[in-house]
Amino acid sequence: MTLSNDAASPEHDPVSPAPAPAPLAPGATVGILGGGQLGRMLAMAAARLGLKSHIYTDEADSPAFDVSADRTLASFGDERALAEFAAKVDVVTYEFENVPARAVAILAETGLVRPGVEALAACQDRLLEKQFLAGLGIATAPYMRVDDAGALARAVAQVGRPSILKTRRFGYDGKGQVLVREGADLAVTFRSLGGAPSILEGIVPFRKEISVVAARGVNGAFAAFDVCENTHENHILKVTRAPARILPQTAAEAVSLAKKIADALDYVGVLAVEMFLLVEGGSETLRVNEIAPRVHNSGHWTLDAAATSQFEQHVRAIAGWPLGAAVRLGDLQGGEHVEMHNLIGQEVFAYGSLLAEPGARLHLYGKAAARPGRKMGHVTRIIPGA
Amino acid sequence: MTLSNDAASPEHDPVSPAPAPAPLAPGATVGILGGGQLGRMLAMAAARLGLKSHIYTDEADSPAFDVSADRTLASFGDERALAEFAAKVDVVTYEFENVPARAVAILAETGLVRPGVEALAACQDRLLEKQFLAGLGIATAPYMRVDDAGALARAVAQVGRPSILKTRRFGYDGKGQVLVREGADLAVTFRSLGGAPSILEGIVPFRKEISVVAARGVNGAFAAFDVCENTHENHILKVTRAPARILPQTAAEAVSLAKKIADALDYVGVLAVEMFLLVEGGSETLRVNEIAPRVHNSGHWTLDAAATSQFEQHVRAIAGWPLGAAVRLGDLQGGEHVEMHNLIGQEVFAYGSLLAEPGARLHLYGKAAARPGRKMGHVTRIIPGA
The missing domain is CATH 3.40.50.20 (Rossmann fold)
Structure with missing residues (x-):
């Protein structure tokens, strides 16, 4: 039972477009x-x-x-x-x-x-995702479609080695990926991913991995959190730092790419866009790596250091409510930044010292078995500026 | 199933005191x-x-x-x-x-x-609470025990009118209280509270109501949040402001009283001590009104504006974990303060405008029926300094 009743459903009018659903009421x-x-x-x-x-x-x-x-x-x-x-x-x-x-x-x-079926479809298949980005004129790593071992050979001839064979679907945290080294047997490589429809991606000589976590509301409002930079270990996110140490115009460009993507998908909710930062000469350029149509690990810092967390922001968007302020908290002039460290596997057993550390904000996920590679929690720290 | 097993229970030694139970493990x-x-x-x-x-x-x-x-x-x-x-x-x-x-x-x-049975017993009976405070040499409003209408007459002769008859137990938000005015029929007054064992309290000419929300850990560690000042309407908390606008030495005295109380109760967890602030001449004095052996409405602001919330602090204490930092966040030098407004009854229907207000932090409690006097949620704002 919601706090107030929804307005009565308007009668269906076959000529005009369907009205946007009413915002949710508390209790929904x-x-x-x-x-x-x-x-x-x-x-x-x-x-x-x-x-x-x-x-x-x-x-x-x-x-x-x-x-x-x-x-x-x-x-x-x-x-x-x-x-x-x-x-x-x-x-x-x-x-x-x-x-x-x-x-x-x-x-x-x-x-x-929310987000809608089209947004999900565009993000859950690496080939469709790359094609969608290409259609928007957004740069990515070079790639080719690979449906069989023969296609892999042709793709390697085009993309080169080393490169990465990735299944089109169901990959995460490095799963469904294999490095294609010099001399590797391509038939064996293709079979190692179960023969699933895949793409071959060229390796981008990136300086940093960054991400934009942003939200788009039902009315098209858009709000991005500070661009952050991410460090991975064993293909799993290890540390996020916000804001990213990149040029201001690069940060603006990153947010602009995320907005372009969200608008094109008529997106409702929080999404994350992972990007590679390349430095050529003195200039920074971006390649979009992938789109996550959901809240994202690199946005966890917002729970402790933003006016609205990514989770609240997603709830606001899908409820049809106004977006909250996406500003980072803290002494921004003083150069403070935020670091979020994932607690992976046995690292969670540091909880005792993390609880005793002044200013460390601990989040545990309630998982009983601390298996290797499993995300068990995270800790956020606001680090004073230099 | 907890994350790690507790240590094996030590054998009971009838001579030494029982060891403190081990801290909880995540998953408990x-x-x-x-x-x-x-x-x-x-x-x-x-x-x-x-x-x-x-x-x-x-x-x-x-x-x-x-x-x-x-x-x-x-x-x-x-x-x-x-x-x-x-x-x-x-x-x-x-x-x-x-x-x-x-x-x-x-x-x-x-x-x-946790908190223990003794702490609860001392706080759930207004007579025992007053006697406990008197035993610590802590000033309260004048009071007398009232078990029947005759005792009420004797109490009124001593305490004076107007004064307040309060049931010893089960009162909250003004329930179980009645004002004893000049000329009121004392037998009727006594019956109006169902003839329950009561106390008569003198009315204190207070300038402000303040409260200290603080925590005590299993090892005796103590941490108080900023003293706050509270405004009530119809006996229900309406606004809390932190920090209270009181002299620094009064704030220190208030925290010191809360610590004395917590220590005397061998308290574990968060408690709130409500006090009256009197101003006589230019000097501020305090009278303890009541002790709440729990998290408290006047501590809700800590969810949005303290390094550790009162809820996390209570969990840390009762889990046997270290207390978190109780510092208020924000630009303290700049004179920022925090205001928490309760949303009572129909006030909750302002949620739409509160969601749209930049910087307003909305909390709704998921209650379906917005009955008069019912606490439906609260909103916290950080207010810039003058």
């Missing part, structure tokens, strides 16, 4: 596909604003269950469970881009899915 | 008696630190259910439900001081209750 329910730490932090942000959350996931022991009003444990192919879920929630969103498109299409038939 | 469960907005915000703070929460309440539709991993809906007199609850949680705390002492005693028999 946000359906979230996926129950990991992103879903967990989304659910808490929703609760702070008086919304309930309903987690739909196929994984038992999902961290988001601990903070959600309702939950469905079912396969993403279970159409009956999806229909029941759709009937119980007021808007559907997702915390991971690999949610099956068929599930999202079913949900979209009866309800509101 | 905090049991919370009461499911209102305080329990809800405690549960979210626990989740952020990787702890699960289990809400025990006798009220269906409790706001805290939306963000808790487990819940028990049962009477506080249901000894079997209490025992099952105690078996499933690692520490028990409470969000309201009117939890029946018998329930807490049952829980304390088998588990860890």
Whole structure:
């Protein structure tokens, strides 16, 4: 039961476009596909604003269950469970881009899915994503489509070595990727990814990896957090620093690219655009690496050091509410910056010293098993300027 | 299942005092008696630190259910439900001081209750509370015990009129209180509170109401947030401002009184001490009004404007973890201050404009019915200095 009743549905007028759905009222329910730490932090942000959350996931022991009003444990192919879920929630969103498109299409038939199906489709397939970016005139790494070992040979001839073979779908944290070295047997390489439809990407000699975490509202409003720079270890994000140490015009260009992408997708919600920064001569140029149609690990620092967190911002956008201020907090003139460190696997056992460290803001995700490579939590610090 | 196993229990040694229980490990469960907005915000703070929460309440539709991993809906007199609850949680705390002492005693028999039973007992009875404070040499309003109409007449002769008759137990937000005016029929007045054991309190000519929200850890560490000043309407907190506009030495005295109280109770957790500020001549003096053995409405501003929120601080204390920094954020030299406004009853329907107000931090409690006098949410603003 929401706090106030929605206005009565306007009668359908076959001539004019469908009106935008009314903003959610407090007490409404946000359906979230996926129950990991992103879903967990989304659910808490929703609760702070008086919304309930309903987690739909196929994984038992999902961290988001601990903070959600309702939950469905079912396969993403279970159409009956999806229909029941759709009937119980007021808007559907997702915390991971690999949610099956068929599930999202079913949900979209009866309800509101934000970000929309088109945005998800463009981001969950690396080939479509690259083609979408090319269509906007946005530079990426060179790439070629690879559907079989023969195509891989042709792609290598074009793109060169070393290069990276990536499955078009279902990759994350370096999974679904293999480096194509000099001398590697291409048939073996192709089989190592299970023969899945893939692309071959050229390696970009980047100086830094940066990302833009931004939001677009239902009315087209756009707000980006400070561009941040990211350090990976074993293909997993290790450290995010905000703001990125890049030229001001490069930061402006990065935000402009993110806005172009969000506008083209008619996007609603938070998205992250990962980019490579190249330095040639004294000038910085950008190549877009990938688009995450969701809240993003490189935006976790906003929980502790921005006027609005990325999670609240996403909830505001999908609820049809005004975006919050995306400004970074702290003594900006004094050169303060923010660092977010992921706690991966056994690193979480440092929690005792992190709790005792003045100014360290600890976030733990409630996962019981500290497996290698698993994101168990993160810690944010505001670092005084020089 | 917690992240790491607790150390094996040491054998009991009848000579030395019982060792302090080991700190909780992430994954442990905090049991919370009461499911209102305080329990809800405690549960979210626990989740952020990787702890699960289990809400025990006798009220269906409790706001805290939306963000808790487990819940028990049962009477506080249901000894079997209490025992099952105690078996499933690692520490028990409470969000309201009117939890029946018998329930807490049952829980304390088998588990860890923080703050302890003694602290609760001292705070849930206005007579015992006043006697406790008197024993510490801490000034309060004048008062006398009133067990019947005859005692009320004697008390009025001593304390004077106007004065306030208050039930010893179960009062909050002005409930269980009646003003004793000139000419009022004392027998009628006494019956108007149901003939409950009461005290008569003299009215203190205060200039301001202030409060100290502070925490004490298992090792005796103590940390107070900025003293704040509070404005009430219809006996309900309306606005909290931090810091209070009082002399620095008065603020120091207020914190010192709170520490004296916490130490005397061997307190573990967050407590709030409400005080009256009197101005006589040019000097400020304090009278303690009441002690709340829990997180407190006048500490809500810490969610948005302190290095550690009162909810996180309480969780840290009862988990046996180090206290966090209690410093207020913002440009302190620049004279910034914080204001927290409660959204009471229909005021919650301002949520749309509050969401659109830059810098306003909105918190809604997920309550469906906006009844008069009901706390539906709050909003925090950081106000620039003069």
